[in-house]
Amino acid sequence: MERDSFFGYERVTAAAKSSKVKDVFDSVADQYDLMNDLMSLGMHRLWKRFAVEILDSNPSQIVLDLAAGTADLARFIDKRASGLARIVVCDINAAMLKIGRDRSIDTAVTSNIDYIQGSAEAIPLKSNSIDRVIIGFGLRNVTKRTTALAEMYRVLRPGGRLVVLEFSSIKAPFFAKLYDLYSFRVLPLLGGVVTGHAESYRYLAESIRVHPDQDALKYMMSEVGFERVRYNNVMAGVVAIHIGHKS
Numbered sequence: 001m002e003r004d005s006f007f008g009y010e011r012v013t014a015a016a017k018s019s020k021v022k023d024v025f026d027s028v029a030d031q032y033d034l035m036n037d038l039m040s041l042g043m044h045r046l047w048k049r050f051a052v053e054i055l056d057s058n059p060s061q062i063v064l065d066l067a068a069g070t071a072d073l074a075r076f077i078d079k080r081a082s083g084l085a086r087i088v089v090c091d092i093n094a095a096m097l098k099i100g101r102d103r104s105i106d107t108a109v110t111s112n113i114d115y116i117q118g119s120a121e122a123i124p125l126k127s128n129s130i131d132r133v134i135i136g137f138g139l140r141n142v143t144k145r146t147t148a149l150a151e152m153y154r155v156l157r158p159g160g161r162l163v164v165l166e167f168s169s170i171k172a173p174f175f176a177k178l179y180d181l182y183s184f185r186v187l188p189l190l191g192g193v194v195t196g197h198a199e200s201y202r203y204l205a206e207s208i209r210v211h212p213d214q215d216a217l218k219y220m221m222s223e224v225g226f227e228r229v230r231y232n233n234v235m236a237g238v239v240a241i242h243i244g245h246k247s
Contacts, residue, residue, distance in 0.1 A: 003041040017143045024139045031095065031195045033070055033103075038190055045072075047239050048136055051165040054232070054241055059084035061131035064155065067120050067138025071100030071113070077134075078109050087113045090123065090131070091138075120148040123155050130155045133213050136165040140211040156246045162226060168233070168240035169213035175236050183208070214240045 005245030036044045052073065059081050065074040068089040071198045078085050091097045094117055101115050118124040120135070120142050133152045142148045152162050170176040183205035212220060214231050217240070221229045226244030234239050 030099070032099070033072065034194065038194065039187060043235075044137075047165060047234055047241075048073050048076055050234070051134060051163050051241050052080055054243060055132050055134050055161065055163045057081070057085065057132045059086070062088065062129070063132040063134065064088045064090060064125070064130045066123070066135040066152065067092070067094050067141065068100060069093075069136075069138065071097075071104055071115075073099070073134055074113055074137045075104060075107060075109055077111065083109070083112065083208065085112055088125070088127075089113055089115045090118050090120075092117065092119045120150060123151045125155045127154050128157045131157055131160050132163075133160070134163045134165070137167065138140075139164055139166050139217075140207045142216060145149055145212070146220055146224065149226075150222055153225045153246055158246055160246045162216065162221070162242075162244045162246075164221075164242040164244075166217070166240060166242075167212070168217075168237050169209040170237045172236040173231065179238065182205045214242075217242055 040047075052163045055063070055077070057077060057080075063074075063077055063085060064105055065071065065077070065087060068074060068091045074087045074089050089097070089100060091100070097115055097117055103112055104110060116124055120138065121144050133156055135152070139145055141150065156162065170179055171197040184202070187205050188198040188202040190245075192198030195201075211217075214233065214237065218229050218231055221242060221244045227247055229242065229244040231240045235236065
């Protein structure tokens with residue numbers, strides 16, 4: 001059971017974390033996709049496409065894009081399915097959800113995506129109603145990760161699959177030092193210039209460091225019921241993609 005909540009390196013109450021995370025994403029929503037491109041040199045798009053391939057959904061299935069942000073994962077899923085995918089986009093942040101819906105409309109992705117505002121810790125969907133769940137770079141912002149994973153398990157149908165795409169623990173020491181330098185020196189500066197909110201990007205860097213590493217997250221997924229849990233490291237662990245199944 002998770003007893004402590006952390007907002008970056010700061011220990012806070014659960015209610016305080018939820019409020020602070022909301023403030024972060026409210027502050028960066030308009031420039032969120034641009035900052036993702038700048039921060040990752042565009043690589044986040046490749047990571048997301050890889051995760052969508054691992055999700056391996058088909059048009060007969062219902063896919064939940066959880067903590068969806070601006071819904072770019074949903075649009076990747078839609079493109080892979082030639083516009084035939086059935087997708088539910090869910091995010092707790094109204095500002096991010098609105099931007100995601102607007103961008104989907106701008107790209108003519110409209111009829112097959114439903115948008116709902118809700119928390120990953122209390123997903124507003126029926127049990128055993130979803131075939132695939134994907135959460136991209138959202139789990140580390142959840143206050144009670146074990147609760148959220150249990151909710152993902154609950155809404156999945158038997159035979160369903162969960163894919164978690166998240167920043168993780170780098171396994172190459174020299175690369176890890178360079179990454180720390182980039183994360184804590186360059187990233188907040190870049191965020192401050194582009195969005196005017198350097199502190200929001202300092203939080204994002206810190207949130208990666210306090211997120212469970214690859215094996216810890218694998219264990220957490222197994223503990224809530226997922227089977228055949230495994231993960232793929234990308235770029236020596238900068239990103240990890242975890243996969244779990246519901247029998």
